[in-house]
Amino acid sequence: MVSTPKPPDPMQTAQAQSGLNRDTAVSQQLINMTDQVNPWGTVSYSPNGSTSYVDSTGKLITIPRYTQTTxxxxxxxxxxxxxxxxxxxxxxxxxxxxxxxxxxxNDPFEFNNQDAADWAYDLGASRILPQQARNEEALRTRLINSGLRPGTAAWNSEMERLSQANTDQLNQLALTGRSQAFSEALAERNQPINEITALLSGSQVSNPAAQSGATPQASVGGVDYTGLVGQNYQSQLASSNAALGGLFGLAGSLGSAGIRAWG
Known part of the structure; x- marks a missing residue:
C-alpha cells in the first residue's frame, strides 16, 4: 500500500536548524580564537565558564564563554x-x-575698537604720514611745473584727490589693524581653553589590544537543515505521487482489459 508522506513539523525543523546554527557559530568562534605572539607581546584565549538563556520554545540553552588576554x-x-x-x-x-x-x-570677552584703531594708527603712522607728506610735496611741485597755482580749480581738485587717497589709506590701516588686534585678543582669550583641551586629548586611555595584530577570521559554512528537510519531503512526495499514479494507471489498464474480455 502506498501512503503519502507526512509533512515535516515546522517547529521541530526550526529547532533543529537553530541548534545547527549554534553549533556552527561555536565552531567558527573556536577556529577564529587563534593565540598570537608578536614583538609587542601575546594575545591568548581561555575558557571562562558558560552562559545560558531560554530560547523561544522555553528550552534552556547553554553556550561557552571565553576570555581574551593581552x-x-x-x-x-x-x-x-x-x-x-x-x-x-x-x-x-x-x-x-x-x-x-x-x-x-565668568569675565566676558571685551574688545575696544577705538583702542585697536589707536594702536594701529600709532604703529603705522610713523611710516605712512612721512610718505604722505612727501607725496603732497611732490604733487605741489608737479602742479607748479605744469603752470597751475594754488587756489585754481585744477589745483584744488588735485589736492582734494590726494587728501581723499590719504584718508582712505589711513582708514584701511585702521580696519586692518583692528582685525589683527581682534584676532590676537581672541587668541589670547582662547589660549587657556585650548591648553586644557590639548591636555584632555593627551590623557585619553588607549586600548592595549589595538597593539596586537588582527585575529585571522575563518568562515564555517552553515548547514541548511530546513532546506534539506524540505527537499527530502518533496522527494518523498514525488515518489509517492509517482507510485499512486502507477497504481491508478494499472487499475485503469486492468479495467479496460476486463471490459474487452467481457465483451
Missing amino acids: TFTPEQQAIFDKSQAAQSNIAGIAQEQSAKLGEYL
Missing part, C-alpha cells in the same frame, strides 16, 4: 606603564586647570 613583553609593559603614568599626570593637570576655567569664563 600580555605585553617586559619592555612594552614598561613603556605602557610610563605612558599611563604620563597620561595620569596630564589628566591631573587638566583637572586642576579646568577648575579655574569657570572663574576665567
Whole structure:
C-alpha cells in the first residue's frame, strides 16, 4: 500500500536548524580564537565558564564563554606603564586647570575698537604720514611745473584727490589693524581653553589590544537543515505521487482489459 508522506513539523525543523546554527557559530568562534605572539607581546584565549538563556520554545540553552588576554613583553609593559603614568599626570593637570576655567569664563570677552584703531594708527603712522607728506610735496611741485597755482580749480581738485587717497589709506590701516588686534585678543582669550583641551586629548586611555595584530577570521559554512528537510519531503512526495499514479494507471489498464474480455 502506498501512503503519502507526512509533512515535516515546522517547529521541530526550526529547532533543529537553530541548534545547527549554534553549533556552527561555536565552531567558527573556536577556529577564529587563534593565540598570537608578536614583538609587542601575546594575545591568548581561555575558557571562562558558560552562559545560558531560554530560547523561544522555553528550552534552556547553554553556550561557552571565553576570555581574551593581552600580555605585553617586559619592555612594552614598561613603556605602557610610563605612558599611563604620563597620561595620569596630564589628566591631573587638566583637572586642576579646568577648575579655574569657570572663574576665567565668568569675565566676558571685551574688545575696544577705538583702542585697536589707536594702536594701529600709532604703529603705522610713523611710516605712512612721512610718505604722505612727501607725496603732497611732490604733487605741489608737479602742479607748479605744469603752470597751475594754488587756489585754481585744477589745483584744488588735485589736492582734494590726494587728501581723499590719504584718508582712505589711513582708514584701511585702521580696519586692518583692528582685525589683527581682534584676532590676537581672541587668541589670547582662547589660549587657556585650548591648553586644557590639548591636555584632555593627551590623557585619553588607549586600548592595549589595538597593539596586537588582527585575529585571522575563518568562515564555517552553515548547514541548511530546513532546506534539506524540505527537499527530502518533496522527494518523498514525488515518489509517492509517482507510485499512486502507477497504481491508478494499472487499475485503469486492468479495467479496460476486463471490459474487452467481457465483451
